[in-house]
Amino acid sequence: MIAAVRFKNFKALRATAVQLAPFNLVLGPNGSGKTSLIQSLLRLRTLSGLATGPAPALGDATPGGPEIEFSFAAPYADIRVALGCNTDELVCNLLVLDAPPGADARRAELRAKLQSIRAYLFDHYAMAAPARASDGAELASNGGNLAAVLAAWQANHPAAFAALQAEFVRLLPEFAALELRPREGGLVELGARLVAEGGHFVAAENLSQGTLYQLAILALAFAPQPPAVVCIEEVDRGLHPRTFREVRDALYRLSYPKDTGMDRAPVQVIATTHSPYFLDQFREHPEEVVLASKRGAEATFERLSDRADILDLMKETHLGDLWYSGILGGVPDGGV
Amino acid sequence: MSIPTTNNPLPITAPAGPALKLAILSESPADEAALQVLVRDVLKQPFTLVQASLRARGWPSVEQVLPAIVRHLHFNTDADGLVVVCDSDDSPVHTPAHEAPSYHHPLCRICRLRAAFRRTTRNLPPAHGRQRVLRAVGVCVPAIEAWLLCGRDTSVTEQAWMAGQESGQLPYTRRDLKWRVYGTERPTLQHEMRRAVQEVSRWHGDVRRLENDFPNGFGALARDLRSWSEGRAGL
Numbered sequence: 141m142i143a144a145v146r147f148k149n150f151k152a153l154r155a156t157a158v159q160l161a162p163f164n165l166v167l168g169p170n171g172s173g174k175t176s177l178i179q180s181l182l183r184l185r186t187l188s189g190l191a192t193g194p195a196p197a198l199g200d201a202t203p204g205g206p207e208i209e210f211s212f213a214a215p216y217a218d219i220r221v222a223l224g225c226n227t228d229e230l231v232c233n234l235l236v237l238d239a240p241p242g243a244d245a246r247r248a249e250l251r252a253k254l255q256s257i258r259a260y261l262f263d264h265y266a267m268a269a270p271a272r273a274s275d276g277a278e279l280a281s282n283g284g285n286l287a288a289v290l291a292a293w294q295a296n297h298p299a300a301f302a303a304l305q306a307e308f309v310r311l312l313p314e315f316a317a318l319e320l321r322p323r324e325g326g327l328v329e330l331g332a333r334l335v336a337e338g339g340h341f342v343a344a345e346n347l348s349q350g351t352l353y354q355l356a357i358l359a360l361a362f363a364p365q366p367p368a369v370v371c372i373e374e375v376d377r378g379l380h381p382r383t384f385r386e387v388r389d390a391l392y393r394l395s396y397p398k399d400t401g402m403d404r405a406p407v408q409v410i411a412t413t414h415s416p417y418f419l420d421q422f423r424e425h426p427e428e429v430v431l432a433s434k435r436g437a438e439a440t441f442e443r444l445s446d447r448a449d450i451l452d453l454m455k456e457t458h459l460g461d462l463w464y465s466g467i468l469g470g471v472p473d474g475g476v
Numbered sequence: 477m478s479i480p481t482t483n484n485p486l487p488i489t490a491p492a493g494p495a496l497k498l499a500i501l502s503e504s505p506a507d508e509a510a511l512q513v514l515v516r517d518v519l520k521q522p523f524t525l526v527q528a529s530l531r532a533r534g535w536p537s538v539e540q541v542l543p544a545i546v547r548h549l550h551f552n553t554d555a556d557g558l559v560v561v562c563d564s565d566d567s568p569v570h571t572p573a574h575e576a577p578s579y580h581h582p583l584c585r586i587c588r589l590r591a592a593f594r595r596t597t598r599n600l601p602p603a604h605g606r607q608r609v610l611r612a613v614g615v616c617v618p619a620i621e622a623w624l625l626c627g628r629d630t631s632v633t634e635q636a637w638m639a640g641q642e643s644g645q646l647p648y649t650r651r652d653l654k655w656r657v658y659g660t661e662r663p664t665l666q667h668e669m670r671r672a673v674q675e676v677s678r679w680h681g682d683v684r685r686l687e688n689d690f691p692n693g694f695g696a697l698a699r700d701l702r703s704w705s706e707g708r709a710g711l
Contacts, residue, residue: 310666382531385504389664399660420533424651424661455566458533 141253141368141408142181143213150206150225151176152434158441161428163395164410165375166441167419167463168432169472173439174412177432178259178371180208180232181410183223187235188254208232216250219243256367260360264352264378268344270327279363283356287330287344290359291320297364304362308332311358311386312351315342349378354387361390366407370394375411376418388421416460423459426450431463431470442469496523496704498557498610499549501530501538506668507620511561513676514623514694515612517683518701526555538562539588543596549609550600557610557704560589561697563619565650569638570615570692586696589613610704614697616690621653623694624675626686629656633689 142160147153153173166174206225211217224234239247259281266284275285276292293301305318315332316339323329330344332351344352360370372391379387393400394407413419422429427445444450453462462468496519502508508531515523530545532538542560549555562585570586573579581587590613597608616623617634625632631647640646651661657671679685687695 385665389666392662392664396660396662399662400664417533423534424654456536458537 141213141216142210143217144211145177145180146209146211147173147176147180148207148209149204150180150208152437152439153177153441154438156440158430159443160408160410162406162408163392163425163428164408164430165419165422165428166410166412166430166432167414168439168470169434171439172432172434172470173441174432175373176439177441178373178410178412180223181257181369181371182259183232184208184210184221184235185254185257187223187232188221188237188251190235206232212250215246219247219250221250221254253368257369257371258367259371259373260356261373262353262356262377264349267352267356268330268347270323270329273322273326273328276328278367279356279359283352283359286352286356286359287320287328290318290330291328293364294320300362300364304358307358307362307390308355311354311383318355350380350383353378354383357387357390361393366394366404368405369408369410371410373412374414376413376415381415381417384415384418384421387418416458416464419460419463420458423454426454426459429459431468433469433471434473436473444468496521496556497526497554498523498559499525499527499530499545499553499555500559500561501532501542501545502561503532503534503538503563504668505531505665506672507561507616509669510620510624510672510676511559513673514683514686514697515559515701517676517679517681518698519705520681521705526553532562535562535565535567535585539585539592542589542592546593546596546609547600550597551603554604555609556606557612559612559614559697559701560593561614561616561620562589563650564615564617564693566618566641569617569634569641570696572692585615586613586693589615610700612697612700612704614700615693617693619650619653620672621650621657623686623690624657624672625653626689627679628675632656634692635689 144157144159146157148155151173152171153176158177166177168174208223208225210221212219218240220238222236223232224236225232237247260279261282263282263284266282267286269284271285271288273288273291276288279286279289290301293304308318309315314335316335317333319331319333319341321329321331331341332347334340334342360366360372375387375391376384391409391411395409397404397406419429427443429444431442431444433440433442447468453467463470498515500508500511500515502511527549532541538560546558549558564585567585568581568583570584574581574584574587580591590611593611593613600608617637622632622637632653636647654661654663657675658667683698687698
């Protein structure tokens with residue numbers, strides 16, 4: 141949906157742009173703009189929900205201030221959206237949305253989609269805790285209401301819950317089923333039943349971190365009404381490298397629904413990682429990899445497929461090893 | 477551990493017994509699923525996996541991890557043999573010329589894997605009643621999807637690939653092959669495994685066509701595997 145984002149003086153992103161694909165894996169050292177990219181999308185979401193007045197020129201409204209400009213894929217390619225930010229680089233309060241005459245319906249549609257942009261950084265402690273049952277409308281940014289979301293699916297979207305549960309027990313065959321238990325005070329507790337030990341119930345607080353992270357990713361991948369854009373920070377967090385292929389598959393389910401036989405709009409995914417092993421999963425699709433590099437205080441983005449020599453470089457070395465070596469960029473400065 | 481003597485050498489072929497014990501090293505669970513069927517079809521006898529879930533992350537990690545795996549199997553298991561299969565990607569295809577004594581093509585993956593095997597096993601003392609772990613090495617040209625299309629898509633053969641390498645006009649890409657087998661460039665692992673087993677089961681145990689169309693990459697593997705059985709029959 142979002143075709144490109146162009147940054148000017150936004151944090152470390154002084155003058156750079158990134159083309160976005162249906163799926164995007166963003167890698168780079170700390171402070172290279174990965175999170176800033178996601179923050180810009182979240183700010184876009186927030187401002188797109190507010191009423192807009194006449195569009196001023198950004199330069200006039202925030203002279204010398206940061207600017208972020210978004211362009212979109214069809215059918216929104218002729219709509220330009222930009223954010224103007226305070227010069228302290230922290231707050232973007234101005235939204236400019238230019239659409240050609242007669243595009244009101246598409247503009248409204250785009251605004252609705254922008255408001256469904258979501259970003260996640262999962263926290264296994266939060267996910268393990270019982271959640272308020274009434275909070276199950278959609279997954280919170282830290283996954284903290286996972287139990288409530290799954291309980292809501294079980295009640296209102298049983299097919300989605302069954303599909304998620306089937307995938308969960310396939311990936312973790314020691315478990316026979318997920319279970320949601322009501323608790324006092326309107327809470328609901330998540331757990332899983334073991335295949336062995338007489339079907340013993342394991343409460344979420346006793347599930348491994350990796351199990352909870354996998355479950356959270358499945359909750360995104362199998363959501364009955366997914367958002368238009370999903371950003372996931374540290375997508376490999378807590379997971380065994382051998383599960384990365386399955387994680388990639390789950391995320392592709394969002395971005396390429398037709399490939400798994402689903403008839404719904406694709407979800408644009410932007411995921412970040414620091415794992416060379418996770419990067420290895422994208423050997424066949426370097427066009428889905430964005431490297432964020434930092435030189436001094438300035439960060440830039442580069443799509444891996446824009447390197448003319450990338451296919452030759454990959455002939456004798458893993459993609460992850462190439463990245464780690466530094467020849468692709470996207471590694472810390474200063475000999476670290 | 478028994479010590480071999482010149483009068484009582486330990487076997488270097490598969491021991492007599494009800495089932496071979498072997499390990500498979502490949503690049504993915506889907507490759508391994510297909511290989512289990514193919515190995516059974518070539519050996520024409522049952523086998524048991526002694527070390528499930530060996531995995532390499534693709535080339536060059538197959539070559540890098542192979543010595544450690546061979547040592548591990550030799551000393552820590554009673555495996556009779558190790559089957560190693562990887563993709564050729566764009567590397568030179570193994571040919572009969574490479575089979576000449578003392579010949580080693582520095583870029584051919586079969587030559588390199590065999591050399592790694594040789595280097596590793598050369599000075600290992602006997603263990604678990606055998607001289608060494610047997611070796612079976614194959615390379616999918618250019619990827620396992622080519623094997624899966626064998627007989628279904630007659631344009632996909634080692635000969636076609638080698639002619640393409642020579643002319644600089646490759647007849648297909650890895651992406652093409654994936655599309656032809658899976659119907660998508662982004663198959664799930666589950667779909668890959670299902671399709672891999674479906675396709676290799678299509679031959680009902682007769683791998684002659686596969687050996688004919690892929691005489692170097694698959695043929696080398698089949699010949700290695702048969703040599704195990706032949707040695708065993710001669711015991």
